[in-house]
Amino acid sequence: MQNTLVNQDFERAVKQLRRILPKLSFGLLIGTYLISAFIMGIFHSQNSPHIGFKVAAFLVPLAIQAGRGTLVFFFQLNPARIQSRFSMGIIAATTLLGLSLWEAWLVMSPYGLSWTVSVSTLMLIGWVIEIMILKETMFATQMQLYQNKDQWQELHNFYVARADFDQFMDDLYDGKKPVLPGPDHTSNPEEAPKLEDHPKSLESDRKAESLPEGNGFSPSLNGQTL
Structure with a gap:
């Protein structure tokens, strides 16, 4: 119309x-x-x-x-x-x-x-x-x-990396020990390491939860429970 x-x-x-x-x-x-x-x-x-x-x-x-x-x-x-x-x-x-x-x-x-x-x-x-x-x-x-979300994310990653590099150079010029970004250092939260990627930590958490509570494992002195 x-x-x-x-x-x-x-x-x-x-x-x-x-x-x-x-x-x-x-x-x-x-x-x-x-x-x-x-x-x-x-x-x-x-x-x-x-x-x-x-x-x-x-x-x-x-x-x-x-x-x-x-x-x-x-x-x-x-x-x-x-x-x-x-x-x-x-x-x-x-x-x-x-x-x-x-x-x-x-x-x-x-x-x-x-x-x-x-x-x-x-x-x-x-x-x-x-x-x-x-x-x-x-x-x-x-x-x-x-x-374009991909270009936006790429631009974001570039400026974050540039800021890290500038901080690295400033620390170097000031006589400080520069801190390098770790391998898991990323500006994208989706790429951050997840909890499922660490089975050892999950296993230790399960063991801690399975421990009995109370005085069952309390230390003793001369046969007397403390």
Whole structure:
């Protein structure tokens, strides 16, 4: 039965928007990188003494923007490296945004406040797009890991083993005797040794239960029971 309360045209438009939004967001981000570098190159080249400095005036901002994108999204190369809320990518993006705004003010202040505000707004939009894409990428990575229980358990075992290794190295550097995990050391409780795996302990428990109670086996001294 068709739902008449939902505008079918609007629903199809939303689906199409979600389909093209990833490419659109990455395209806008790359566009802000290129436009910011080009604008800064134009203003830097105004006072360049010769052609070499004019070329460098465009290449240096372009290299800065390329390095910025690499620093922001570098830790997404390995999905097993779980990022926190304030990850290195967010810190790098925010720090480089501050430097870019400072550079824009130093370079464009002689040309008026309007140019400074326009370029600063463009850089701020690029920073917002960076953070949004980075957040969605981290969320998608977590969804892929958590939907697969085997990968989730493997990731859990890795971080537990990594914490044990870090503790081992800390003890070694502090002059302590490192404690190695035993062969039964595991982060999975299902793999822990069970009671049925030790028949000797069960047999000793049965013998202890079969011992008579009372003074039947009490020690004696000179024929008198203590």
